[in-house]
Amino acid sequence: MSLHPVRSTAGALNIHDEESERSSRLQDEIRQLIRTSGINAISFAKFMESALYHPVNGYYTSATQVLGREGDFTTAPELGGVFGHFLSAKIARIFNSSLIPARIYEFGAGSGKLCVQVLSELYRLGCEIEDYVIFEISPRLKQIQQQFVAKQSPEISTKVHWSEFSADKGMQGVVIANEVIDAMPVELIRFVEGRVHQGYVTELGDTFQLEFRTNLEEEFEQTSNQFDWPTFEGIYTSEIHCRAEAWLEKVGDCFEVGSMLISDYGFPQHEYYHSDRNQGTLMCHRRHHSLQDPLEFIGCQDITAHVNFSSLARIAETVGLEVNGFTTLAGFIVDTGLESLDLASLQASEQMSFTQQLNTLTSPSEMGELFKVMELSKNIKPDRLGFETFDHMHRL
Numbered sequence: 001m002s003l004h005p006v007r008s009t010a011g012a013l014n015i016h017d018e019e020s021e022r023s024s025r026l027q028d029e030i031r032q033l034i035r036t037s038g039i040n041a042i043s044f045a046k047f048m049e050s051a052l053y054h055p056v057n058g059y060y061t062s063a064t065q066v067l068g069r070e071g072d073f074t075t076a077p078e079l080g081g082v083f084g085h086f087l088s089a090k091i092a093r094i095f096n097s098s099l100i101p102a103r104i105y106e107f108g109a110g111s112g113k114l115c116v117q118v119l120s121e122l123y124r125l126g127c128e129i130e131d132y133v134i135f136e137i138s139p140r141l142k143q144i145q146q147q148f149v150a151k152q153s154p155e156i157s158t159k160v161h162w163s164e165f166s167a168d169k170g171m172q173g174v175v176i177a178n179e180v181i182d183a184m185p186v187e188l189i190r191f192v193e194g195r196v197h198q199g200y201v202t203e204l205g206d207t208f209q210l211e212f213r214t215n216l217e218e219e220f221e222q223t224s225n226q227f228d229w230p231t232f233e234g235i236y237t238s239e240i241h242c243r244a245e246a247w248l249e250k251v252g253d254c255f256e257v258g259s260m261l262i263s264d265y266g267f268p269q270h271e272y273y274h275s276d277r278n279q280g281t282l283m284c285h286r287r288h289h290s291l292q293d294p295l296e297f298i299g300c301q302d303i304t305a306h307v308n309f310s311s312l313a314r315i316a317e318t319v320g321l322e323v324n325g326f327t328t329l330a331g332f333i334v335d336t337g338l339e340s341l342d343l344a345s346l347q348a349s350e351q352m353s354f355t356q357q358l359n360t361l362t363s364p365s366e367m368g369e370l371f372k373v374m375e376l377s378k379n380i381k382p383d384r385l386g387f388e389t390f391d392h393m394h395r396l
């Protein structure tokens, strides 16, 4: 997610030769999927999965630089260590207040910055971590993470391991997933005069187009049926998060004891599907420009949709996870304890950077309100740090 998106496409349109060739190969593969589908179409989620995660030509698998100033968008850990500081305070409290193995599992670690920030801060706090396991689906990002972690001191680098997520693992410890769910493929949903339609991608000459059909795929129909949809006037377009729900169901099911900290852009359901938000939340990012068309720059731009935290809470309960807290990022930071930053002990340049980060993370017009933190716990007595002052659980 770009923090200061520029709405014009000028500059983002410059696509270089290597990108263009990669995008053409990816488009050929997508065409092939459409032609062999039997319905001359693939669901939007299948398209998004190929565009982002095709094993060779997908955006997350092959783009040279995805995150940070030189990439397409910036996440909280890419700004610097302040987000990691507060997240670590919460993680330390979970480990100190329960007898769970001091193990952290991070899903989708991006450039590896959050992993290093969290391990450094926990080390500073004297919280000994046994193991930090990263589950990363992009081989390219995994390589970037490995190179970055290898440069760190042995106290950090020796703790980190990479693993394939497999649903039969008994997980015990703390799970973190920062801006991972908003990068999972979504289905597009459209209501036309009260009738549900599913978004499909079809061919249009040399390009692609979006088409909304009343024939629904099973997974889509099941997810849609779980909602008590309001009556929408006219045409209402949005997204549903079948893949994110399936992911949480799987992870939650094999999670035995501890807490999951999920942080992402998103809303409770009644705000997500508010009648005013009739174009949904799907957004693309390329070189810090905010773009609207997912069928442009295929494989060369990020595609993201906000998270429906109410549906995560509902799924969590079905797999024995308890919602221990849900709040805005600003609320989480304030409750965790602003004073713990100890700005006075920092050099002037660091002070400036920390203040700027704090501003971005807490300002309502930036990440403070839109970005949320949710804790899901299993088989521990949950500690409320981070959620006490501004608890938004009643909004779920």
Ligand SMILES: C[S@@+](CC[C@H](N)C(=O)[O-])C[C@H]1O[C@@H](n2cnc3c(N)ncnc32)[C@H](O)[C@@H]1O
Binding pocket: 001, 060, 067, 075, 076, 077, 078, 107, 108, 109, 110, 111, 114, 135, 136, 137, 138, 141, 177, 178, 179, 180, 183, 184, 247
């Ligand atoms: C938007 S980036 C966020 C990166 C990082 N967490 C951060 O905050 O900077 C999304 C990350 O999630 C990864 N990802 C997406 N789906 C995943 C899944 N099901 N399992 C593991 N990683 C996943 C992507 O490859 C990428 O590393």
